[in-house]
Amino acid sequence: MxxxxxxxxxxxxxxxxxxxxxxxxxxxxxxxxxxxxxxxxxxxxxxxxxxxxxxxxxxxxxxxxxxxxxxxxxxxxxxxxARGYDALYRAERPTVRQLIEARLPVEIEIIRLAAERATDEDLATIRAAMETTESATDVITKARADLEFHDAIAMASGNPVLRIMLSSISGMMFEMMLRSNSDPSIGEPGVPHHPEIFAALEARDAESACARMREHLSLGLRTYGPDLDVQLDTMARRHIETLLGEGRAG
CATH class of the missing domain: 1.10.10.10 (Winged helix-like DNA-binding domain superfamily/Winged helix DNA-binding domain)
Structure with missing residues (x-):
């Protein structure tokens, strides 16, 4: 088959x-x-x-x-x-809203530090992940590259504690990215996405980078609708089934 x-x-x-x-x-x-x-x-x-x-x-x-x-x-x-962080998080049945609320303070501080500390090599890695996200034609590749983009920024922050904190929720982030990278509403005009975030990083503009990351992460609060307060696992499972159904219909 x-x-x-x-x-x-x-x-x-x-x-x-x-x-x-x-x-x-x-x-x-x-x-x-x-x-x-x-x-x-x-x-x-x-x-x-x-x-x-x-x-x-x-x-x-x-x-x-x-x-x-x-x-x-x-x-x-x-x-x-058995007590890995991902298992502990999921035992609490977190919602999409709760994941966004957790990401905001962590990733805003990460990008502030990255804007100050990123090396040329760090920027090249971030750019490569961004370009893969932009050019990928399937949602799995896009989501993985999206995750790599955020992880590369965490690496560029120079703070291993913050990177590990972000890594501990990467499984849940990936599930959210499956939805984000296949949802037309995420393309809302005027919303900062990876290119705008990268431009602020490259310019070493910490204030702009933080503002653009905040707006980027907050987009889900406006676009996820009823899914916002659904358990993340449930939302991801439903969305995968929807995408598979659309693929079969196509």
């Missing part, structure tokens, strides 16, 4: 999210062998390549162990893994 490239990334995210949820909730217990790639592909209506990529994501998160010739098994989670 061949999956169109535009759909494969979304299917990968859907499968990985569902399996991760099942593992973390205990629906798939430690030691349980996952269905084969063929069975998972049939279950999720995808190709085996898509399933394989989803399993790689789970393996990278140390949620499963892949035994060559035997299959994939749910790993036992250490207390450190």
């Amino acid at each position: 061949s999956t169109p490239p535009a759909q494969s990334g979304l299917l990968t995210e859907r499968i990985a999210r569902q399996l991760e949820h099942d593992i973390r909730s205990g629906a798939l217990e430690v030691g349980v062998k996952l269905p084969s790639e063929r069975e998972l592909a049939t279950q999720f209506g995808s190709s085996r390549n898509v399933v394989r990529e989803a399993l790689r994501q789970l393996e990278a998160k140390r949620l499963i162990e892949v035994a060559p010739g035997r299959g994939s098994f749910v790993r036992e989670q250490s207390s450190e893994q």
Whole structure:
């Protein structure tokens, strides 16, 4: 079964999210062998390549162990893994509004420092992420580049504590970016986006950079509508299903 490239990334995210949820909730217990790639592909209506990529994501998160010739098994989670920041955040069922409220003070301080401290190499990395976001034709690539853009600014701040703080919510940010990078209303005229933010950074204008980042992050407060106060996980799951449905209809 061949999956169109535009759909494969979304299917990968859907499968990985569902399996991760099942593992973390205990629906798939430690030691349980996952269905084969063929069975998972049939279950999720995808190709085996898509399933394989989803399993790689789970393996990278140390949620499963892949035994060559035997299959994939749910790993036992250490207390450190079980209490990872992402798991702690999600246990509180945060909404989109709450994520935006958290990002505002952190990223405004990050960009203020970046405007003062960014090296030429930092600026080149930020520019590359910005250009990838602008040129990407599928939502998964756009969202990943969007995340890299914000992470590169955090790196340029020269403050590892702030970068780690931002990294701790990167999973939730990615889910929000899936929506933002496929929502026409996000293209609202006059709203500062990555090029305007980058221009302020390049000019070493900390005040302008902070103002543009604030406006950029606050856009969701005006455009997410009813989704603003929906649990982030729920919003992301619904949006992935919507995008997949649009892809099939197209």
